Amino acid sequence: MSVNLSASDPASLHPIAGVRLGATEAAIRKAARKDLTVVLIDEGASVAGVFTQNRFCAAPVQVCREHLASGQEIRALLVNTGNANAGTGDDGLARARASCATLARQLSLSPEQVLPFSTGVIMEPLPLERIEAGLSAAVADAQGGHWARAAEAIMTTDTVPKAFSTQVVIGGARVSVSGIAKGAGMIRPNMATMLGFIATDARVEPAVLKEMVTVVAEASFNRITVDGDTSTNDSFVVIASNRAGHAPITSLDGADARALQAALTGIAQKLAQAIVRDGEGATKFITIQVQQGKTTEECRQVAYAIAHSPLVKTAFFASDPNLGRILAAVGYAGIADLDQTKIDLYLDDVHVATRGGRDPAYREDDGQRVMKQSEITVRVALGRGSAADTVWTCDLSHDYVSINADYRS
Amino acid sequence: MSVNLSASDPASLHPIAGVRLGATEAAIRKAARKDLTVVLIDEGASVAGVFTQNRFCAAPVQVCREHLASGQEIRALLVNTGNANAGTGDDGLARARASCATLARQLSLSPEQVLPFSTGVIMEPLPLERIEAGLSAAVADAQGGHWARAAEAIMTTDTVPKAFSTQVVIGGARVSVSGIAKGAGMIRPNMATMLGFIATDARVEPAVLKEMVTVVAEASFNRITVDGDTSTNDSFVVIASNRAGHAPITSLDGADARALQAALTGIAQKLAQAIVRDGEGATKFITIQVQQGKTTEECRQVAYAIAHSPLVKTAFFASDPNLGRILAAVGYAGIADLDQTKIDLYLDDVHVATRGGRDPAYREDDGQRVMKQSEITVRVALGRGSAADTVWTCDLSHDYVSINADYRS
Numbered sequence: 001m002s003v004n005l006s007a008s009d010p011a012s013l014h015p016i017a018g019v020r021l022g023a024t025e026a027a028i029r030k031a032a033r034k035d036l037t038v039v040l041i042d043e044g045a046s047v048a049g050v051f052t053q054n055r056f057c058a059a060p061v062q063v064c065r066e067h068l069a070s071g072q073e074i075r076a077l078l079v080n081t082g083n084a085n086a087g088t089g090d091d092g093l094a095r096a097r098a099s100c101a102t103l104a105r106q107l108s109l110s111p112e113q114v115l116p117f118s119t120g121v122i123m124e125p126l127p128l129e130r131i132e133a134g135l136s137a138a139v140a141d142a143q144g145g146h147w148a149r150a151a152e153a154i155m156t157t158d159t160v161p162k163a164f165s166t167q168v169v170i171g172g173a174r175v176s177v178s179g180i181a182k183g184a185g186m187i188r189p190n191m192a193t194m195l196g197f198i199a200t201d202a203r204v205e206p207a208v209l210k211e212m213v214t215v216v217a218e219a220s221f222n223r224i225t226v227d228g229d230t231s232t233n234d235s236f237v238v239i240a241s242n243r244a245g246h247a248p249i250t251s252l253d254g255a256d257a258r259a260l261q262a263a264l265t266g267i268a269q270k271l272a273q274a275i276v277r278d279g280e281g282a283t284k285f286i287t288i289q290v291q292q293g294k295t296t297e298e299c300r301q302v303a304y305a306i307a308h309s310p311l312v313k314t315a316f317f318a319s320d321p322n323l324g325r326i327l328a329a330v331g332y333a334g335i336a337d338l339d340q341t342k343i344d345l346y347l348d349d350v351h352v353a354t355r356g357g358r359d360p361a362y363r364e365d366d367g368q369r370v371m372k373q374s375e376i377t378v379r380v381a382l383g384r385g386s387a388a389d390t391v392w393t394c395d396l397s398h399d400y401v402s403i404n405a406d407y408r409s
Numbered sequence: 410m411s412v413n414l415s416a417s418d419p420a421s422l423h424p425i426a427g428v429r430l431g432a433t434e435a436a437i438r439k440a441a442r443k444d445l446t447v448v449l450i451d452e453g454a455s456v457a458g459v460f461t462q463n464r465f466c467a468a469p470v471q472v473c474r475e476h477l478a479s480g481q482e483i484r485a486l487l488v489n490t491g492n493a494n495a496g497t498g499d500d501g502l503a504r505a506r507a508s509c510a511t512l513a514r515q516l517s518l519s520p521e522q523v524l525p526f527s528t529g530v531i532m533e534p535l536p537l538e539r540i541e542a543g544l545s546a547a548v549a550d551a552q553g554g555h556w557a558r559a560a561e562a563i564m565t566t567d568t569v570p571k572a573f574s575t576q577v578v579i580g581g582a583r584v585s586v587s588g589i590a591k592g593a594g595m596i597r598p599n600m601a602t603m604l605g606f607i608a609t610d611a612r613v614e615p616a617v618l619k620e621m622v623t624v625v626a627e628a629s630f631n632r633i634t635v636d637g638d639t640s641t642n643d644s645f646v647v648i649a650s651n652r653a654g655h656a657p658i659t660s661l662d663g664a665d666a667r668a669l670q671a672a673l674t675g676i677a678q679k680l681a682q683a684i685v686r687d688g689e690g691a692t693k694f695i696t697i698q699v700q701q702g703k704t705t706e707e708c709r710q711v712a713y714a715i716a717h718s719p720l721v722k723t724a725f726f727a728s729d730p731n732l733g734r735i736l737a738a739v740g741y742a743g744i745a746d747l748d749q750t751k752i753d754l755y756l757d758d759v760h761v762a763t764r765g766g767r768d769p770a771y772r773e774d775d776g777q778r779v780m781k782q783s784e785i786t787v788r789v790a791l792g793r794g795s796a797a798d799t800v801w802t803c804d805l806s807h808d809y810v811s812i813n814a815d816y817r818s
Contacts, residue, residue: 123733336464401809
């Protein structure tokens with residue numbers, strides 16, 4: 001089940017010069033499904049990433065940070081599903097490093113040039129031997145046209161592969177941007193989604209790309225939530241293969257940088273929203289806009305309180321305009337000096353509450369009409385400033401419970 | 410459904426001299442169920458309360474605060490179910506005040522001597538005329554032996570009435586303590602549960618009782634959570650009828666004060682835990698102990714992160730020892746300098762994780778054995794200090810979704 005989301009036509013996904021993707025079945029957790037992916041990057045690319053802020057971060061996240069900090073040129077990504085290699089202590093770190101070393105040997109690279117990514121069950125030993133056994137098949141499979149195939153290979157509880165692509169003109173040259181992501185549960189990214197990868201042939205200096213990735217993640221993956229659980233493995237990486245015909249982008253300012261950042265943000269938002277649309281058990285896609293706050297932070301805090309409330313989420317699932325639950329969530333969001341008599345609430349175009357009470361013109365039929373839709377915008381005006389923020393989320397259904405009660409069985 | 414909770418034998422609930430309870434069917438939301446309760450308090454009692462910290466607090470909570478602040482002696486409580494009178498603006502305040510005035514007239518009191526309490530649906534107008542029509546029947550019903558009857562009358566989605574009673578000897582005199590509470594969803598009290606009332610015939614000065622109520626609430630209602638949703642209506646009130654034979658308690662120090670506080674805390678914890686045991690859809694009762702923290706606050710923060718994680722709660726529902734989800738919640742609880750390599754995790758007597766990784770001796774069969782129980786203790790040792798805190802919660806089941814998706818229909 002997913003909300004207004006279908007797999008992209010593979011033909012719509014632009015290959016990125018200098019980037020090839022390959023996948024194979026390594027039987028990491030289950031047989032007969034693609035679970036091992038490699039992304040091979042030609043020399044001369046810029047690569048930058050952001051990772052989970054969970055203090056219990058997984059071994060591959062720790063190794064990614066080390067390898068990016070080493071200053072060596074990143075030439076390959078190695079992604080496995082079925083096992084998160086998190087909560088695995090020193091042994092988990094050793095296995096993540098060993099998997100990088102094995103791939104590096106096959107590609108004549110140093111281990112620091114490989115970034116590892118794992119997603120799946122937590123606190124189980126990574127089946128290193130199966131990963132190592134599958135790597136040569138994954139490398140042999142690598143092609144520029146394999147974006148859709150890789151999007152499928154990194155899925156876990158996802159029901160739809162997530163891949164988007166666009167082209168923009170930068171400095172007179174056509175530039176392509178393609179990205180894939182996975183994630184459906186344990187989703188409340190803090191810096192990045194579970195796994196998201198975007199590549200472009202744009203020419204960007206590594207230091208500029210590093211700054212740009214943070215800005216892009218803030219406007220996309222850091223604004224979604226399914227269940228409020230920040231994963232141990234969230235990782236978002238952008239590869240710029242530096243093959244396009246425009247002059248190199250050397251700062252965040254300027255029209256070229258803005259054009260590239262907008263293109264990256266567009267793809268990242270589509271991927272992030274696709275994760276919500278495919279949220280575990282999701283039947284509705286909810287946009288939560290909080291306006292008239294004193295700061296962006298307090299707007300986000302209120303938006304997340306609404307987005308995480310099980311009572312609000314079950315009301316959306318039931319199409320029940322029990323909208324007082326939204327006001328209750330606004331009230332406990334943690335703004336100490338909030339004045340309830342200044343708060344307005346809208347559901348799409350319907351004015352539900354005025355100055356903290358039911359709007360005189362509000363009719364439950366109008367609320368009911370909006371609640372029945374598969375796409376709903378909740379708008380809260382706090383009446384205390386001019387800041388605003390937006391968060392995307394989904395409802396909480398029986399299927400969320402079923403999926404997570406049965407995930408390992 | 411509830412977890413190891415059954416209704417108390419009415420004969421076990423001690424009457425409190427000077428306190429009478431009455432209930433009636435006023436058809437506030439549904440016909441043929443008790444939904445209107447009064448607690449009548451003889452002259453000379455001390456009354457103190459704590460209320461929700463939700464900034465969107467309900468009209469009755471605002472009126473309670475006003476009436477308690479007025480300094481007039483509180484002589485009656487008026488409780489309705491079926492309607493929370495929250496998110497109702499100025500009109501809601503007027504209706505709450507009018508209900509107090511009507512009861513005050515019948516009892517020859519001033520309106521400020523009545524405290525109003527409402528629980529039920531948010532953002533619907535309080536049906537004042539039905540409450541006013543039912544009051545004389547509720548008053549006529551009032552008896553000292555009606556604790557069980559009142560516990561039943563204040564239920565909403567509760568499946569079991571919650572009432573407990575005890576006797577202690579204070580200053581050579583036998584003192585009784587009896588209490589009732591209601592609440593099953595929208596439960597993450599912040600100062601108090603949805604509704605909790607305790608009465609004792611102990612002799613306590615009002616100022617001392619006021620301090621004592623805060624301490625008791627902190628150790629009981631402020632340590633439970635069902636769904637993380639802090640209600641708009643949480644209220645907890647203690648009545649001391651000052652009829653017992655011991656010398657008046659005039660400070661929080663001393664053996665008499667400690668004995669009374671322990672008795673009140675004991676009943677409040679039983680009531681608070683009963684709310685969790687009867688949590689919407691609950692099948693398991695979970696105690697979360699976090700130890701070796703730097704501060705009590707950070708221990709509580711970690712305990713609530715675990716208690717609110719939908720992934721942890723669904724794993725308990727499924728009896729699935731997918732315990733990495735607990736480590737993930739510890740990691741995102743917001744302790745910036747947490748060192749994952751110092752964290753140990755226990756499930757009852759089973760050592761699950763040592764220094765952030767799976768304990769070498771841990772066998773999944775042992776985790777499975779504990780997860781199948783209806784009462785489970787999760788213990789996390791943070792390895793960074795000597796503070797500790799405990800929170801009680803329940804699992805997240807299909808029935809939680811059903812109850813909240815269907816609550817109004």
